[in-house]
Amino acid sequence: MNYLSIIVPFAGGLGMFIYGMQIMAQGLENAAGNRMKSLLEALTKNKLMGVLLGAAITAVIQSSSATTVMVVGFVNAGIMNLTQAMGVIMGANIGTTVTGWLVSSVEWAKVLSPSTLAPVALMIGVVIMLTGKRRSSKEVASIIIGFGLLFIGISTMSAAVDPLRESEGFRSLFVTLGNNPFLGILTGTVVTAIIQSSSASVGILQSLAAAGLVPFSAAIYIIMGQNIGTCITAILASLGAKRTAKTAALMHLLFNIIGTIIFSVVAIVYFKLINVAAGTGVITQTQISLVHTIFNIGTTVLLFPASNWIIRLAKKLGRVKEGEQEKSTVLLDERVLETPSIALQATVKEIDRMGKIVEESLLVAKNVLFAPKEQDIRFLREEEKTVDRLCAGITDYAIKLSSLQISEKEHQEISHLLQIVSDMERVSDYCENISEFAETIMERKLSFSDTGREQLQEMTEVCVDSYLYAYKAFQENDKDRALRVVEKETQADALEVQLRTRHIKRLANNQCEAEAGIVFLDALVCLERISDHARNIAEEVLEGIA
Template identity: 75%
Template sequence: MNYVDILIPFVGGLGMFIYGMQIMAQGLENAAGSKMKSLLEVLTKNKVMGVLLGAAITAVIQSSSATTVMVVGFVNAGIMNLTQAMGVIMGANVGTTVTGWLVSSVEWAEFLSPEKLAPIAVIIGVVIMLTGKRRTSKEIANIIVGFGLLFIGISTMSSAVEPLKEFDGFVQMFVTLGKNPILGILAGALVTAVIQSSSASVGILQSLAAAGLVPFSAAIYIIMGQNIGTCITAILSSVGAKKNAKAAALMHLIFNIIGTIIFSIIAIVYFTVLNPQAGTGNITQTEISMVHTFFNIATTVMLFPASNLIVKIAKKIGRVDEDANDPGTVLLDERMLQTPSIALQSVIKETVRMGEIVRRSIEVAKDVLYTQDQEAIDILKNDESDVDRLCAGITNYTIKLSSLQISEKEHQEAAHLLQVLSDMERVSDYCENISEFAETLRDKKASFSETAKKQLKEMIEETAKSYFYALDAFKEQSHEKALRVIEKETKVDDLEVKLRSRHIKRLSNNECNTEAGIVFLDTLVCMERISDHARNIAEEVLEE
């Protein structure tokens, strides 16, 4: 038997299967990008919603490993706690069964036979790819071509291993795996850990099953091992991350190990005591899909009530104490870039968080010129430091995101975000300037006249409203509030001209202290510039 003639087509088929799965998943993700953004909101809900979210995302990106890596990123970034992560991880195990059903559909849906459908799917996808001009057409083409390549890959693998039925040693190896649960589990875990994809590992098992090489009992233990092997990707991803992110990867491993132990005991009892003959017959591709799905759903249902205990065990092993984050820490993680649509939504959330810090700065700046309170001055300076760090971190992350394969709409959204970040950062700069003006007044023991105080208060209030409306317009994507910002900005411009003129008259009549007068004029400039940046934010919302 020429093993090279078997190995080369098998490896080629595996490569085609994995590549087809990836481009199909990428096409699905891009096509569903806008909907996937809203899924992030579910993270604040209960664990049941988390399970559904994990299943939905994994069904789209075709990889529980990728979903779990993304979860590690969320936890590392501090936007998801370990309890929320547990729900998503459980759901990911369910969602990963979709690929197996796609592969086994050649058995329960005859019209999906690779020999018939795969070449047609590829040619249709290529025609759409070459003739379609819109990006949507390209994504649809990727889905269709990926679908075709996936089936061609599985067919190639099955054909390549067909001669192995005549080789007693290979057949006996699977019989041994069926009789020795530990070896079967180790084999499944090892193969999955090496290729870092349980979907691809299940695909390999299904191709061997299609050639009639896999006994039922061996398949059961291998599938359980595959669920353990898929954890390696998240564990490797957590290297160098925070303790709570490592705990998230541990939760995935603990969850799958517990499920494997429970169902291995059940399988051993069934195949050795209750029905020894059941494990000797060959398993089909559809039966593999059924076992894989049943195992993952049953494990999730069974361990769901104990999910908090799994979280506690992972925290204990990882020595985790989920403390509050430094406000200036950028809560974004590069692991999330594996799913650009959700990463973009995370950028939006971080931008809003930065905007809220600036909102607080404006609130503090309203009175600091009159009170000259050192605590308030320190708050403004600390906020500006936090905003600078956030702006730099979010900007760098957004630039990385823009370099990925994202839709034209998402490119435009990233560009809008970069502009909004810049405007918010400049507003924070002007708030810090106000704190410096307060220090100047205190050091020189200067103060405003009652008229100046009244006029300045009006200017600051209108400016604050313009920024608050701008931030709310950005958060809610509200055109109505964005238009209010433009009204306020026009009013602030008119006020600046009017108050400047009146103040100069007071100075010329010696009605106001010169040092305080200079601060008054500088403050007017700061307020007018803040309203300008608020208008810029509003215009970005209107453009979107």
């Protein structure tokens, strides 16, 4: 038998299958876009909701590996906690069975046979690709073309291995795998780990089943091994990530290993003691899809009540305390860039966190001029360093995001976000400047006149309020608060001119200390600039709403 004539077309068919699956998934993902974002927003600590979400997303993108890599990225970025991640991981195992049902549809829906449907799908997809002008048309074309390529790939693989029907050696190999559960599981694990796709691995098994080569028992053990092998992608993705993200990948591995152990014991007892003949019968493509689905749903149902225990075990093995992180660490993961709509949401969340730090600084700066304390001055300087690091990291991430294939609306939103980040960072700079004025007051034992103190406090209230309104407007996309900022900034401008004029008169009349007077004027400038940047933030929010 010429094995080269089998291996070459089989490899080509596998490549076409994987490529078709990828471009179909990419088209579905792009079309889903904001819907996936909405699904993520709906995610709560309720693990059942997480299971449904994980199944839905995996069914769309046709890859449990991609979903779990996404989860690792979300955990690393702080978007998702381990409880939420556990639910999505369980759901991903269910969602990944969809590809198997697509492949086996050639058996239970004859009209979907590759020889009939694939060429038609490719032709329709190409026509839409060439004639469609809108982006949505291109995405639909990608879905249809990917569907056609996937079917041609599985057809090519099945045809390539058909001569192996006559190979006693190949048949004996599968009989051995069926008789030895460990070897069967190991084979499924290794093959899936190498190609990093359980869907593709199941597709290979189904193409062999179409040639009548796979015994029932061997298929079951290989399917169980495939579920373990698919964990390698998430484990590789967690390398270099935080311990919490590594723990998420570990949870995925533990979940699949425990499920495999449970169902392996059941299968061994059944095939060895109860119904020996059942294990030797040849399995069909549809039966593989059914076994794959029952195994993954069954594992989820069995282990769902024990999921908190799995989380605790993973934490213990990963030596992690959830929530531990440096304040200045940018919680944005480049793995999430593979899903731009969700990466954009992550960016907004990180800017929100940065804005909160600036708010805390501003509230300290509000009082530090009138009651300067060493710890407050030190706090403001440290917070400024934190904000600088966050600003640099967020800006770099947003620029990478803007270089991806995203909609014009998303490009505009990123532009608004970059400006908001810059303005927040400038507010933090002015808080540090105020801390320097406070240090001067403390070291030289300066004091403002009663009138000067009252006027500076009035200016401080107006300018701090302008930022607080702007930050809230950003958080809630609130037009009314944004318009309130514009009013506050106009008030701050007029007040700055008025107070400057009055203060210069006091200086001329020797009604206040000269050095304290200089600090007063410098503080006025800083506060007025804070209100300017608050207005900039508000205007970006208003433009975004419009």
